[in-house]
Amino acid sequence: MDLSNRKTHSSGHSTQGKSSDEFKKPNNSKGENDIVNKVNISAALGFLPNHTFSINFKGIGNLHRVSRVAVTSKEPGVVGNGFDLGIKTLVVLLFLANVAYQFAAYFTGLISSEFYMVLGGKDKHGFNIVLGKSIGYTLLTGGLLTFINFMLGMIQAKSRMGLTRYTHDRYIKPKAFYDLILRKNVENPDQRITQDIDKLSASYMNVFSIIVIYPVVAIYYTVRTWLITGYIGPVSIYVYFIVGVIVSNLLIPMLASKVYYQEKSEGYFRNHHVYTRDNSEEISFYGGEEKVKNEADRSLSSLFKRQKAVAIFTVPIYMAYEFFSYFGASLTYALVGIPLFTGMFDHLTGPGELSSMISKSSFISMYLIYAFTTILSAARDLAYLVGYSVRISQLWDELETINEDATNDWVQESPEGIVEVYNLSVESPTESTLISDLSFSVLPFNNLLITGPNGCGKTSLIRTMKGLWKPTSGTVKLPYKDGKMDVLFLPQRVQLVYGSLRDQVTYPETENESNSRFADGGDYNQNVRIINILKEVGLSHLLKPEYHLSFIDKNDFSLNYNIETSPESVLDIRHSTPTWEEILSPGEQQKLCIARVLYLNPKYAILDESTSSLNPQAESQLYNALIRQGITLISISHRESVYKFHKNCIRFDSTGRYDYSEIAN
Ligand SMILES: Nc1ncnc2c1ncn2[C@@H]1O[C@H](COP(=O)(O)OP(=O)(O)OP(=O)(O)O)[C@@H](O)[C@H]1O
Incomplete structure (x- = not known):
């Protein structure tokens, strides 16, 4: 009997065996x-x-x-x-x-x-x-x-x-x-x-x-x-x-x-090596190479002993x-x-x-x-x-x-089509009180600014408004359109997605939703809309083919015909790896997120520190664009420069209490 045959057969499963400890x-x-x-x-x-x-x-x-x-x-x-x-x-x-x-x-x-x-x-x-x-x-x-x-x-x-x-x-x-x-x-x-x-x-x-x-x-x-x-x-x-x-x-x-x-x-x-790779620029700015190397060597020595x-x-x-x-x-x-x-x-x-x-x-x-x-x-x-x-x-x-138990029954549709919060109290997962008995409403075009010390619960408030965190008491009423929340929440951390420039702007709209929204004019209208928005937020340089050529994979490039003559084709270049974070500066990334708001055009947008990396001029440009389009804004911000774009302000202290006031512009 040829043993090698038998080994081949058993190899189909034997390599799957694991040490029990591996599961931990x-x-x-x-x-x-x-x-x-x-x-x-x-x-x-x-x-x-x-x-x-x-x-x-x-x-x-x-x-x-x-x-x-x-x-x-x-x-x-x-x-x-x-x-x-x-x-x-x-x-x-x-x-x-x-x-x-x-x-x-x-x-x-x-x-x-x-x-x-x-x-x-x-x-x-x-x-x-x-x-x-x-x-x-x-x-x-x-x-x-x-x-x-x-x-x-x-x-x-x-x-x-x-x-x-x-x-x-x-x-x-x-x-x-x-x-x-x-x-x-x-x-x-x-x-x-x-x-x-x-x-x-x-x-x-x-x-x-x-x-x-x-x-x-x-x-x-x-x-x-x-x-x-x-x-x-x-x-x-x-x-x-x-x-x-x-x-x-x-x-x-x-x-x-x-x-x-x-x-x-x-x-x-x-x-350690993933950390070094991800922080290469920061380590270089700080000159932290020696410290990082010492840590990596220490980790290697420990691995060596165990090996x-x-x-x-x-x-x-x-x-x-x-x-x-x-x-x-x-x-x-x-x-x-x-x-x-x-x-x-x-x-x-x-x-x-x-x-x-x-x-x-x-x-x-x-x-x-x-x-x-x-x-x-x-x-x-x-x-x-x-x-x-x-x-x-x-x-x-x-x-x-x-x-x-995925219920978020504290979030309901507002019959008046406005944002309303009633007697809301919120605790952190570690059960410390963040917000007690908060009530406010935001009428259309009466932009609201939410401010307060770090860690006081501003983001936690909007987590509760979105239905992610369950409040200890209270209700939230939001405008709905076609059965969906007509409020866009822009989180504090920028999220860029896999795909093309178009995908960045249209996220999280699905292709079917885009198609039905632009059914009359077809793709052309969507392209014109996206291009105009990118120009409006100061990202028109992304529309130049040269900008992409140094980043795209040759294979991807070959999929895009007419790139030199048709600017809208630039929207569809897909990077072979998710390079948008790498090629855009933090400010540009925030501009792209605001472009999303303009494209999706919700009745209300909740912006969590969404302009924190922008210079005052760019910030004004974006706020004006949003206001011009008639989107009512609820902004979380520490920056004095954004006060002028809001009518009212909620200022939290660090004990869950708050003060509601009108902003004198
Ligand atoms: N997943 C979590 N588990 C435990 N505690 C959390 C969690 N998320 C937030 N917290 C705590 O809840 C508190 C409020 O956090 P939140 O993010 O709402 O602060 P913030 O007011 O938005 O702060 P900042 O101005 O720094 O953005 C913080 O003390 C934070 O540590």
Whole structure:
């Protein structure tokens, strides 16, 4: 039997195995590969899951839940379309291919005994037949393994797609991800969505097909071994594995904890370099290179110590692994000695008959060992799968809870179409009072300025008005148009989006919404509108092709025809990476956000420090543009320069009290 084939087959799932500690550590993709490689040496030892990942009914329930979502997903691409088979069909094909593989592996394994027979008997005709059979079986086994790996790849992609879309539908929606991140009950949701789902998808169908098929295979080869060696053969193989499991269970937890700490240090070390990259300009201005280098070196030294510990603790594991690998091979031949020396093979006298029987017997006991290895490694992988599905289910449970109580009934539609706040009291998540009993209303064109010391709760007020934070009491009434809030909230931190200049200005309007808004004049009107707005906010230089040429990817550029002659095509250049933050100054970024307000044209706009990076002249230009367009403004600002654009002012103190006054302009 060609062991390399069997290794290829098992590699489809064995690389998915993880140290239990990995589930606790921060996201670190390079480190994860390392840990997998290190722990993978356990596969041949037949590692059982260690105590942290005992498989219980609840865990299996989660796995069942996750699998059901993957298999029943109706996402395009997951269900069949044309020649593209659906996930359920692929799972059935995978199972059948695994069964077929068992037969092919059996006949391929016996071929060497047939070779011994024909070679021993110098049977040329027989040799040609066996050679032909050998080539045929090898092609069949190789073909089946390729097919199995292909099926696994397809199932992985499809189940990942189904699970991720299911999660996206619950996660990326109003309040859901905001509340999830605010509550902090489920850590690292991003890692669960991008990594855990992928890892789970990669192996669970394979693990199931193994767990369904291999016990039958193990029973079959146990009986065959028994018939050749008597009870002693299967018993010694069983004992061999029990010892292997015990040894591995003793050794792996020792290494796992060392690897966990190494991974943690690895994460810190990487963070230092991410920090250096993200703050390159600031570090250079401060001249902080030496300080930053010292920190990075300190982090490297800590990582080095932990890496050394892992290397030291790996020694006994490698020793055990090597011993068990070689001993397993010797054991199969030792077992063949039993029938040989007890006279069971004495009737074999023909040329090649004895060596053929030895080859056949050793193959059968070797396959029994292999079946055990596969079952045990699948059992270990199952424990990890349960771990992943528990993490994914936790995320779903939390999202379900959030989505069930995702009410913001304190925010209501104002019948008068104005902004009104009644007796609003707000606490921070740490339950300190920020605002008590606040009431005000903002009539159209009566712009309101909100000011007060840092941290007094100005942004928290607008969080509550948007429905993100639940107030301890009070209600908010806002104007609505076509069933949607007619108030645009511009957050303090600028958010630029992936995509073109057009996407920056039109965010968060969807393409369908733009299309219906500009249905009469088509794209042209939208283009004229965006170009005029960009000119109005002082960003007309972004409309020059030369401005983009130095930043765009050549491939992207080739998608944009007429760039030299048609200024509006400049709106659609997509940067290959999200470079808008890099290429625009903070002031330009704020101008782009105001351009958004002008484009979306809401009845009210709430601006949180939205002009803090602008010079007074640019600030005036933007405020005048907004006022000219008839948008009523509620501004949060510390700047004296904006007073003149407002009629009224709310000034908070740091105890939750406030003072409402008219601004004398
Ligand atoms: N997620 C949070 N968890 C705990 N405390 C928070 C959270 N968000 C805000 N706070 C606290 O609530 C208080 C009010 O914050 P808020 O952002 O409303 O201040 P602000 O008045 O807008 O300040 P600034 O003028 O500096 O922008 C602060 O003390 C802040 O630390």
